[in-house]
Amino acid sequence: MTSTHKTNKFNPETFPGVKIKTSAWGTLINRGWYNHLNKTIYLPEHAGLSYAQHEYGHHLQKSELPTFQYWKIAASSLLNATFQFLPWVVRHKYHWAEKDANRRAAAFFGPQAPIANQHIWPV
Ligand SMILES: [Zn+2]
Numbered sequence: 001m002t003s004t005h006k007t008n009k010f011n012p013e014t015f016p017g018v019k020i021k022t023s024a025w026g027t028l029i030n031r032g033w034y035n036h037l038n039k040t041i042y043l044p045e046h047a048g049l050s051y052a053q054h055e056y057g058h059h060l061q062k063s064e065l066p067t068f069q070y071w072k073i074a075a076s077s078l079l080n081a082t083f084q085f086l087p088w089v090v091r092h093k094y095h096w097a098e099k100d101a102n103r104r105a106a107a108f109f110g111p112q113a114p115i116a117n118q119h120i121w122p123v
Pocket residue numbers: 054055058098101
């Protein structure tokens with residue numbers, strides 16, 4: 001079966017160490033996710049630069065943290081994304097693991113980067 005993923009509008013030179021693939025049919029949790037096994041960021045086709053930068057923040061978590069801490073983040077983040085529909089579960093973008101990814105991405109891409117906009121990407 002051929003993959004429906006294709007390479008995209010994001011400049012690969014600005015995302016060292018990862019591949020970025022976009023897909024028209026959406027992704028696992030219908031926003032974006034990072035697969036550390038093949039170092040690939042998956043995004044819906046409409047996703048803007050800040051989404052790619054946020055997912056790169058997860059790549060930075062993987063490369064900057066010891067393995068067990070990364071797993072704590074990845075598992076916690078996935079659980080939260082899955083159960084955020086429950087009223088007592090914090091919305092995904094405010095989850096601590098997500099804010100950590102935003103912080104790392106903003107530090108990497110710089111204060112002018114779209115990911116550094118804390119109104120949209122809380123830290
Ligand atoms: Zn995330």
